[in-house]
Amino acid sequence: MNAHKEENKIKTNSKIAYDIIKNKILRCEYLPGQLLSEKEIVEELQMSRTPARQALNILAGENLISIISNKGIQITQISEKKVKEVTEIRVMLEKLMIEKAIDNITDKDLEMLDCLHEKLKNDLNRTDALAIFEAGKNIHQFIADIADDETLNTIIKILRNDSSRGYIYFLKNKFQRSSQEQIRIIKDSLRTSHEDILHALREKNKEKAVEAIARDVTIFKELI
Numbered sequence: 098m099n100a101h102k103e104e105n106k107i108k109t110n111s112k113i114a115y116d117i118i119k120n121k122i123l124r125c126e127y128l129p130g131q132l133l134s135e136k137e138i139v140e141e142l143q144m145s146r147t148p149a150r151q152a153l154n155i156l157a158g159e160n161l162i163s164i165i166s167n168k169g170i171q172i173t174q175i176s177e178k179k180v181k182e183v184t185e186i187r188v189m190l191e192k193l194m195i196e197k198a199i200d201n202i203t204d205k206d207l208e209m210l211d212c213l214h215e216k217l218k219n220d221l222n223r224t225d226a227l228a229i230f231e232a233g234k235n236i237h238q239f240i241a242d243i244a245d246d247e248t249l250n251t252i253i254k255i256l257r258n259d260s261s262r263g264y265i266y267f268l269k270n271k272f273q274r275s276s277q278e279q280i281r282i283i284k285d286s287l288r289t290s291h292e293d294i295l296h297a298l299r300e301k302n303k304e305k306a307v308e309a310i311a312r313d314v315t316i317f318k319e320l321i
Contacts, residue, residue, distance in 0.1 A: 110148035115155055117142060122161050123258070124227055125265045127172045134169040177321050180263035187256050188314045191237065192307045194253060195294070197244035199301050206243050210295055213239060217291055221284045226268040229287065230261065233313075236291060240298075240310075260317070267320040286316055 118138065121127045139149045153170060156162045163171045217232035234257060241250045272280055290313035297306035 110144050111151040111155075114142050114144060114149050114152035118152055118156060119159075119161065122156070122172055123262050123265075125262060125269060129172055129174045129262075129266060131172045132165075132169050133172070138170065175263045175266055177263075180260055180267075180321065181318055183256050183260040183263075184314060184318050187253065187260070188311050190249060190253050190256070191310050191314055194241050194244045194246070194249055195298075195306045195310045196303050197246055197249070198240045199298060199303055199306060201243050201245055202298055202301070206239075207295075207299055210236065210239060210298065214291055214295055218288060221288055224272050224280060226265050226272060230265050230268065233287065233291070234261070236294070237310075240294075264317055264320075267317075271320045283320075287313075290316060 118127075127133065135146065135149065135153070138153070139146055142149055153162065153164060157164050161173055163173060165171055213232070213236045217229070217236065220228040220232045237257070238254070241253055244250065271283065275283070290309060293309035294306065294313060297303075297309050
């Protein structure tokens with residue numbers, strides 16, 4: 098019985114370790130190319146080596162890390178090519194998504210989108226790439242939920258997760274390399290594109306909505 102409990106504890110801790118490490122990778126708290134030791138990760142997680150190793154093996158299988166013998170764990174580099182490809186596919190799918198959303202959208206949905214947009218505007222007042230990404234993602238996800246197409250929603254979610262690390266990383270870099278005026282232009286573009294999306298949804302204008310969401314998703318490619 099004790100052995101069974103211990104096994105379940107390891108499995109639970111392995112899932113916790115997996116979630117923590119993956120979250121840090123996707124949020125670029127662990128940077129692309131960064132080299133970490135297993136000891137560092139175990140100490141940070143404050144758990145034993147066994148669940149940490151299990152989590153690392155799963156992440157290696159997902160190509161988020163490489164386990165290098167006698168060196169440690171390296172965070173996988175971000176492929177600009179893949180990020181651009183994913184963005185191009187997202188544009189096509191999110192056009193379809195917003196058309197479907199317009200057919201279903203209610204006044205209550207529009208009120209919620211206004212709240213989500215206020216959150217984005219507040220986050221744009223800071224230069225926090227992660228907060229800006231999360232706020233924008235929440236708007237797009239809410240529109241996907243309104244579209245009420247489970248298959249389309251699942252595919253877009255997978256693609257968004259695939260590109261999220263790149264978005265955060267390149268936006269952070271762009272902010273670090275840019276002048277205050279350049280940062281203002283980037284923020285204005287993000288603010289305006291989402292305002293245009295909401296305006297088109299409110300009008301139930303599919304043509305304008307498709308143009309606005311395509312422009313918003315494409316802004317990301319300009320950050321690379």
